[in-house]
Amino acid sequence: xxxxxxxxxxxxxxxxxxxxxxxxxxxxxxxxxxxxxxxxxxxxxxxxxxxxxxxxxxxxxxxxxxxxxxxxxxxxxxxxxxxxxxxxxxxxxxxxxxxxxxxxxxxxxxxxxxxxxxxxxxxxxxxxxxxxxxxxxxxxxxxxxxxxxxxxxxxxxxxxxxxxxxxxxxxxxxxxxxxxxxxxxxxxxxxxxxxxxxxxxxxxxxxxxxxxxxxxxxxxxxxxxxxxxxxxxxxxxxxxxxxxxxxxxxxxxxxxxxxxxxxxxxxx
Amino acid sequence: xxxxxxxxxxxxxxxxxxxxxxxxxxxxxxxxxxxxxxxxxxxxxxxxxxxxxxxxxxxxxxxxxxxxxxxxxxxxxxxxxxxxxxxxxxxxxxxxxxxxxxxxxxxxxxxxxxxxxxxxxxxxxxxxxxxxxxxxxxxxxxxxxxxxxxxxxxxxxxxxxxxxxxxxxxxxxxxxxxxxxxxxxxxxxxxxxxxxxxxxxxxxxxxxxxxxxxxxxxxxxxxxxxxxxxxxxxxxxxxxxxxxxxxxxxxxxxxxxxxxxxxxxxxxxxxxxxxxxxxxxxxxxxxxxxxxxxxxxxxxxxxxxxxxxxxxxxxxxxxxxxxxxxxxxxxxxxxxxxxxxxxxxxxxxxxxxxxxxxxxxxxxxxxxxxxxxxxxxxxxxxxxxxxxxxxxxxxxxxxxxxxxxxxxxxxxxxxxxxxxxxxxxxxxxxxxxxxxxxxxxxxxxxxxxxxxxxxxxxxxxxxxxxxxxxxxxxxxxxxxxxxxxxxxxxxxxxxxxxxxxxxxxxxxxxxxxxxxxxxxxxxxxxxxxxxxxxxxxxxxxxxxxxxxxxxxxxxxxxxxxxxxxxxxxxxxxxxxxxxxx
Numbered sequence: 015x016x017x018x019x020x021x022x023x024x025x026x027x028x029x030x031x032x033x034x035x036x037x038x039x040x041x042x043x044x045x046x047x048x049x050x051x052x053x054x055x056x057x058x059x060x061x062x063x064x065x066x067x068x069x070x071x072x073x074x075x076x077x078x079x080x081x082x083x084x085x086x087x088x089x090x091x092x093x094x095x096x097x098x099x100x101x102x103x104x105x106x107x108x109x110x111x112x113x114x115x116x117x118x119x120x121x122x123x124x125x126x127x128x129x130x131x132x133x134x135x136x137x138x139x140x141x142x143x144x145x146x147x148x149x150x151x152x153x154x155x156x157x158x159x160x161x162x163x164x165x166x167x168x169x170x171x172x173x174x175x176x177x178x179x180x181x182x183x184x185x186x187x188x189x190x191x192x193x194x195x196x197x198x199x200x201x202x203x204x205x206x207x208x209x210x211x212x213x214x215x216x217x218x219x220x221x222x223x224x225x226x227x228x229x230x231x232x233x234x235x236x237x238x239x240x241x242x243x244x245x246x247x248x249x250x251x252x253x254x255x256x257x258x259x260x261x262x263x264x265x266x267x268x269x270x271x272x273x274x275x276x277x278x279x280x281x282x
Numbered sequence: 283x284x285x286x287x288x289x290x291x292x293x294x295x296x297x298x299x300x301x302x303x304x305x306x307x308x309x310x311x312x313x314x315x316x317x318x319x320x321x322x323x324x325x326x327x328x329x330x331x332x333x334x335x336x337x338x339x340x341x342x343x344x345x346x347x348x349x350x351x352x353x354x355x356x357x358x359x360x361x362x363x364x365x366x367x368x369x370x371x372x373x374x375x376x377x378x379x380x381x382x383x384x385x386x387x388x389x390x391x392x393x394x395x396x397x398x399x400x401x402x403x404x405x406x407x408x409x410x411x412x413x414x415x416x417x418x419x420x421x422x423x424x425x426x427x428x429x430x431x432x433x434x435x436x437x438x439x440x441x442x443x444x445x446x447x448x449x450x451x452x453x454x455x456x457x458x459x460x461x462x463x464x465x466x467x468x469x470x471x472x473x474x475x476x477x478x479x480x481x482x483x484x485x486x487x488x489x490x491x492x493x494x495x496x497x498x499x500x501x502x503x504x505x506x507x508x509x510x511x512x513x514x515x516x517x518x519x520x521x522x523x524x525x526x527x528x529x530x531x532x533x534x535x536x537x538x539x540x541x542x543x544x545x546x547x548x549x550x551x552x553x554x555x556x557x558x559x560x561x562x563x564x565x566x567x568x569x570x571x572x573x574x575x576x577x578x579x580x581x582x583x584x585x586x587x588x589x590x591x592x593x594x595x596x597x598x599x600x601x602x603x604x605x606x607x608x609x610x611x612x613x614x615x616x617x618x619x620x621x622x623x624x625x626x627x628x629x630x631x632x633x634x635x636x637x638x639x640x641x642x643x644x645x646x647x648x649x650x651x652x653x654x655x656x657x658x659x660x661x662x663x664x665x666x667x668x669x670x671x672x673x674x675x676x677x678x679x680x681x682x683x684x685x686x687x688x689x690x691x692x693x694x695x696x697x698x699x700x701x702x703x704x705x706x707x708x709x710x711x712x713x714x715x716x717x718x719x720x721x722x723x724x725x726x727x728x729x730x731x732x733x734x735x736x737x738x739x740x741x742x743x744x745x746x747x748x749x750x751x752x753x754x755x756x757x758x759x760x761x762x763x764x765x766x767x768x769x770x771x772x773x774x775x776x777x778x779x780x781x782x783x784x785x786x787x788x789x790x791x792x793x794x795x796x797x798x799x800x801x802x803x804x805x806x807x808x809x810x811x812x813x814x815x816x817x818x819x820x821x822x823x824x825x826x827x828x829x830x831x832x833x834x835x836x837x838x839x840x841x842x843x844x845x846x847x848x849x850x851x852x853x854x855x856x857x858x859x860x861x862x863x
Contacts, residue, residue, distance in 0.1 A: 074709050097712035104710075108703035110632075110779065112639035117631065124628035125711035125719075153639075 023086030058229030418593030473582030629722025690769025
């Protein structure tokens with residue numbers, strides 16, 4: 015029974031979070047609350063601060079202003095509890111390439127306190143779903159980009175996290191795997207997981223996310239369901255149109271022309 | 283447009299080096315090196331070195347000129363005292379210069395083989411360079427030029443005092459030709475090493491290149507040390523014999539080529555004339571040797587240019603070579619008996635797997651161990667030759683002492699990796715105690731690397747020395763244990779394989795290595811003194827055993843202190859770098 019006087023802590027909470035690198039502000043007072051079980055799309059142009067937000071939330075960046083909590087735990091004072099409860103698929107797929115797939119997953123499993131047998135059993139089933147089981151004892155160096163992305167997913171889900179942070183999760187995946195991941199996200203959402211989904215692929219965000227937050231130059235400029243965003247926009251239609259309107263990037267045609275003109279400069 | 287090529291504000295060193303690089307690019311242009319791309323690549327590497335090539339958010343490490351590099355330069359400068367003494371005390375100018383240039387070449391080859399090959403053949407930036415229209419020769423040239431910058435500083439430090447000594451002895455004409463001879467000697471070492479490595483890259487199957495490079499490195503390190511044993515003999519050679527037309531071996535000895543060049547320039551020196559007169563020779567230094575001094579580096583450069591056309595693609599082939607399936611290792615039995623916690627076992631497996639496969643670790647560790655064994659073998663050979671008896675016990679134990687000195691260095695090498703960016707795994711992992719992970723890694727290093735190396739050395743020492751050597755060998759084992767444990771206690775605790783290797787990383791630890799070398803020397807001296815009296819030897823052995831036990835206990839306690847391992851070390855440094863910038 016939920017206690018109405020003490021509602022459960024939100025899955026993710028950011029209060030006035032700011033972060034600068036070398037004096038350049040990347041995040042400027044982000045306020046965001048994500049209730050449990052919600053799939054939130056976090057979109058924005060390059061350099062808007064999406065990955066920085068995720069790195070703060072997963073405990074990889076501890077020097078920032080404001081407050082950030084994940085699963086009710088402050089990411090600065092209780093980072094281990096945060097890391098225990100989350101799964102993270104990073105944007106960059108850096109691995110120890112000499113390790114085999116199995117060795118990598120054992121490493122991840124042990125760091126999450128899983129028994130080796132359980133890790134192996136789960137990993138085998140998950141890799142089979144990703145058609146990666148035959149590569150269990152292959153070195154990671156021999157995997158393609160898409161395979162590495164699948165391995166990142168396997169590692170992120172291995173300990174059955176409450177909250178999943180996905181930073182460009184479809185990067186490098188083929189069509190079948192993309193469909194699989196979309197279904198997976200829906201399934202995880204159905205199972206009550208909270209998903210923080212960063213992506214540039216707006217049609218996927220539009221389809222899988224319950225709510226969308228648009229980030230522009232370190233500030234959240236829009237936050238709501240897809241329908242709400244469309245309703246409040248002048249351009250309407252698709253998320254891409256809303257996004258371009260919110261990020262003040264409606265002059266794409268003119269800028270493309272400027273690029274073409276620049277190519278011609280000096281050629282004559 | 284020119285503005286974009288200019289180094290950023292404050293990087294005068296980069297700007298100055300790029301001007302030198304522009305000169306080098308001019309020289310290299312006939313060999314197929316693209317000047318603009320060469321300078322662009324060199325600038326990137328230099329900016330990375332001074333810590334400004336990346337954003338504050340990127341992973342960085344200290345610049346090469348911070349702290350440790352200065353210490354290394356000072357040490358090389360001090361070593362130059364011996365070379366200056368050679369310059370004064372070896373009567374024959376040709377012999378003295380051959381000896382000095384030979385030692386310089388030995389240092390260059392050793393440093394190149396043991397530390398810098400990894401930088402020349404790193405594969406981490408291939409993802410960036412791969413899609414760019416830059417030719418393999420240009421990439422290689424930029425890497426070599428970048429590495430040469432270090433060597434110019436090192437050779438400059440090493441050669442400064444001999445330069446002063448030679449100028450005092452032979453007069454002003456000595457200085458420019460000696461500097462030129464030093465540059466040519468360095469070029470010879472670089473040229474030969476690069477030719478071998480680039481040839482291996484070109485002709486060996488990609489999947490096997492890494493192993494071949496490792497063997498070449500070990501071979502280079504051994505050759506350099508072997509030459510150190512031979513060089514002192516040159517001091518006994520008269521100039522007349524060195525420059526005589528019927529002597530064939532100076533033709534094969536590159537230091538003699540450079541020496542002939544210098545001697546040619548100071549030919550009118552009364553000292554040289556006196557020297558030649560003493561040995562009854564009026565022959566001028568061999569012109570052919572002087573020609574060789576220039577011809578050999580040029581030929582090497584041409585051959586490298588020929589071989590290096592496919593450098594980048596071959597390197598990429600090596601990096602992406604299919605390794606196939608790796609058979610699961612059987613290490614669980616020992617691991618489970620040594621360690622209890624899952625984190626420690628994870629650390630054990632992680633390190634055990636990667637010590638056998640990490641290129642950085644293999645390339646930095648095995649040449650050092652091979653040199654230790656070689657030097658020990660040489661010492662044993664020298665001590666037993668001509669006596670008709672076995673080697674002196676102290677000499678036979680040299681192997682153990684030398685291997686012991688290597689152990690703290692091996693611990694240092696476990697922190698470097700080509701795949702250092704994969705450390706996000708540790709930063710995202712809910713490790714309650716990172717020290718337990720490091721504990722497991724240290725146990726793996728001890729169980730799977732340090733102990734087998736020491737035991738193998740001990741067995742060889744016992745076979746060579748026989749039963750009489752057992753007490754000495756056991757004492758030496760205690761010394762090795764002490765050095766290893768002190769090395770573990772002194773070193774910064776890092777998660778293994780989480781740092782990018784840069785020369786500055788090693789330079790920062792040179793002083794510590796020298797301390798361990800001195801400690802080993804003091805203990806060896808005590809060993810030699812005490813073994814004359816049985817009671818003193820037994821007393822010293824017991825004291826050493828107690829000391830080792832105490833140190834092991836201290837190590838065991840410190841392994842469980844979470845504060846000793848810092849995962850955010852690099853992040854904090856990034857923040858500091860950003861603030862400085």
